[in-house]
Amino acid sequence: xxxxxxxxxxxxxxxxxxxxxxxxxxxxxxxxxxxxxxxxxxxxxxxxxxxxxxxxxxxxxxxxxxxxxxxxxxxxxxxxxxxxxxxxxxxxxxxxxxxxxxxxxxxxxxxxxxxxxxxxxxxxxxxxxxxxxxxxxxxxxxxxxxxxxxxxxxxxxxxxxxxxxxxxxxxxxxxxxxxxxxxxxxxxxxxxxxxxxxxxxxxxxxxxxxxxxxxxxxxxxxxxxxxxxxxxxxxxxxxxxxxxxxxxxxxxxxxxxxxxxxxxxxxxxxxxxxxxxxxxxxxxxxxxxxxxxxxxxxxxxxxxxxxxxxxxxxxxxxxxxxxxxxxxxxxxxxxxxxxxxxxxxxxxxxxxxxxxxxxxxxxxxxxxxxxxxxxxxxxx
Numbered sequence: 001x002x003x004x005x006x007x008x009x010x011x012x013x014x015x016x017x018x019x020x021x022x023x024x025x026x027x028x029x030x031x032x033x034x035x036x037x038x039x040x041x042x043x044x045x046x047x048x049x050x051x052x053x054x055x056x057x058x059x060x061x062x063x064x065x066x067x068x069x070x071x072x073x074x075x076x077x078x079x080x081x082x083x084x085x086x087x088x089x090x091x092x093x094x095x096x097x098x099x100x101x102x103x104x105x106x107x108x109x110x111x112x113x114x115x116x117x118x119x120x121x122x123x124x125x126x127x128x129x130x131x132x133x134x135x136x137x138x139x140x141x142x143x144x145x146x147x148x149x150x151x152x153x154x155x156x157x158x159x160x161x162x163x164x165x166x167x168x169x170x171x172x173x174x175x176x177x178x179x180x181x182x183x184x185x186x187x188x189x190x191x192x193x194x195x196x197x198x199x200x201x202x203x204x205x206x207x208x209x210x211x212x213x214x215x216x217x218x219x220x221x222x223x224x225x226x227x228x229x230x231x232x233x234x235x236x237x238x239x240x241x242x243x244x245x246x247x248x249x250x251x252x253x254x255x256x257x258x259x260x261x262x263x264x265x266x267x268x269x270x271x272x273x274x275x276x277x278x279x280x281x282x283x284x285x286x287x288x289x290x291x292x293x294x295x296x297x298x299x300x301x302x303x304x305x306x307x308x309x310x311x312x313x314x315x316x317x318x319x320x321x322x323x324x325x326x327x328x329x330x331x332x333x334x335x336x337x338x339x340x341x342x343x344x345x346x347x348x349x350x351x352x353x354x355x356x357x358x359x360x361x362x363x364x365x366x367x368x369x370x371x372x373x374x375x376x377x378x379x380x
Contacts, residue, residue, distance in 0.1 A: 001033075012100050019160075026226055026228060026230065027112065027226060029118040030112050031109060031112060031113075031225070031226060034109060034224070049059075049174070049177055050177060050180070052174060052176065052249055053177035053282055054223070057171050057202075057221040058221035061079075062169060062219075063203065063219050063222075066167060066204065066219050067169075067214055068214065068217055068262065069215055069261070069262040069263055070214065070263030070265065071214050071216045072214070073099075073206065073208045073212050073213065073214050074166040075087070075088050075089050076158075077127070078163065079139065079153065079156065079157060080139075080142075080157075081139045081140070081142045081143035081146065082143075083139070086154055086156055088208075089212070091130055092208065094130065094131070095128040096207060096208060096209050096210055096215075096236065097129065097130050097131075097207075097208045097347065098130070098131045098205065098232055098236065099132050099203050099207075099208060100113075100117065100131070100132070100133050100134070100203075100204070100209050101158075101164060101201045101203055102114060102134075102135050102145075103200050103203060104135060104137050104141070104190050105137065105144060106190060107223070109224050109226065111145075111148070112226075114133065114241055115150075116229050117133075117229050118151050118152065118153070119229070120229040120230065121152060124232075124233060124236060126237075127233065127236040127240070127242065127339060128236075128240075128242065128243065129240070130152040130154070131153040132156065133151070133154065133156070133202075134158045134163060134164070135155065135157065135158060136153075136157070136160070136161055136164070136190075136195050136201065137157060137190050137191060138190065138192055141190050148369065151328050153309070158201070159194075159195070160191075160192065161195060161200075161201060164201035164202075167206075169202040169204045170200070171200065171202065172198050173198045173199070175198075178197060189300075202220070203220070203223055204218060204219050205218040205226070206218075207235055207240075215257060215261070216235050216240070216261075224363065234309060234311075235309070238311070238312070239256055239257045239309070240253070246315040246319055247319060247320075248321075248322045248353075248355045249314065249315050251272065251355065251358070251360065252322045252353055253310075255272050255273075255281065255360060256308055256310055256324075256326075258272075259272075259296065260306070260308035260328075262305075264296075264300055264306070266293050266296060269293050270289060273359055273360050273361070274359045274360070274361040276288065277289055277361055277362070278362045278363070279362075279363040279365065280363065280364045280365070281366075282367075302333050302334050303328065303333070303335055303345060304330055304331035304333045304342075305330045305331050306328060306330035307328070307329050308326055308327070308328050308329075309326060309327050309329070310323055311348075312324070312326065312328065320354060321352060321353065321354060322352070322353040322355060323350070324353070325349075326349055326350070327346060328348075328349070328367075329346040330345055330346075332376060335372070336372070336376060338376045343378075344375075345376065347367055347368050347375060348368050349365060349366055349367035350365070350366055351363055351364065351365040351366075352365075
């Protein structure tokens with residue numbers, strides 16, 4: 001994404017959920033509990049084999065070669081468990097698509113992820129998005145998985161990994177992991193003989209906007225890591241257009257999405273900002289689009305894999321002012337003169353924007369310097 005490695009962590013989107021919802025475990029917490037259970041009961045040699053398998057996926061280069069944010073999403077037509085054809089381009093006519101892969105109903109991490117996604121399905125729908133799961137499982141197996149997890153969204157069979165191949169997310173199991181699987185279940189019985197007993201897709205998740213462009217990509221070598229549903233919902237609602245958006249809010253969302261999130265499209269600066277654009281930040285004014293693009297390039301280098309997630313964005317009645325609370329995240333490559341330690345960084349801030357003639361003309365921005373200092377220095 002960007003490079004899509006999810007090394008950064010977004011702040012839980014607390015503002016979007018009720019107090020009752022906050023009491024529920026996140027998917028990440030559930031996955032960590034499952035990992036701990038596995039570690040407690042499985043022999044060390046098996047754990048070592050699986051860890052080596054994860055490292056082999058990482059070493060393969062698949063995380064960089066897979067489809068990334070900013071690229072065109074390959075179209076497809078697949079069948080659901082009832083034999084009905086579903087085409088991506090037809091889904092996109094009705095709104096953005098959250099596209100996620102799961103390995104199979106035999107995978108406990110997949111089942112946790114599917115159930116967590118089902119819980120937030122109403123939130124996706126409120127945001128105008130459609131949730132679709134792809135799997136190499138044969139139709140009768142997908143039906144069983146959907147029924148077991150009480151899924152109410154589309155689950156499609158990606159027979160022989162054809163769509164996963166087009167997205168570049170198919171990998172080979174190491175012989176040791178393949179043999180471990182064989183001792184517990186028959187992968188061919190789930191996916192069919194042509195799919196192979198040593199081939200699986202990454203547990204990838206993409207968010208595809210209505211123009212067919214991938215806007216978000218979660219790619220991870222570790223099959224136990226999954227995109228957090230709350231973050232996916234936040235992305236859909238806070239960065240993709242909503243029917244109720246004021247035109248000035250929609251303008252700023254496009255700026256956040258294209259410039260501050262992968263692939264960091266600086267050409268959007270020329271489209272969305274006035275020629276005399278000014279950004280006022282604690283270090284002073286930056287005047288003009290050329291100077292702003294130069295500053296942006298430097299910032300993205302210091303904050304690798306950088307992302308920006310608004311928590312809320314709203315406009316004045318006449319649309320001449322837009323305010324947004326946000327959080328930035330990424331990997332430290334020397335921010336504020338600190339060592340390039342490659343550690344995750346996150347900090348929040350607030351921005352006020354002036355809108356003139358349908359373009360962004362001035363930005364006053366404040367970030368939480370103390371929060372950033374704490375993150376960079378690992379101090380409580």
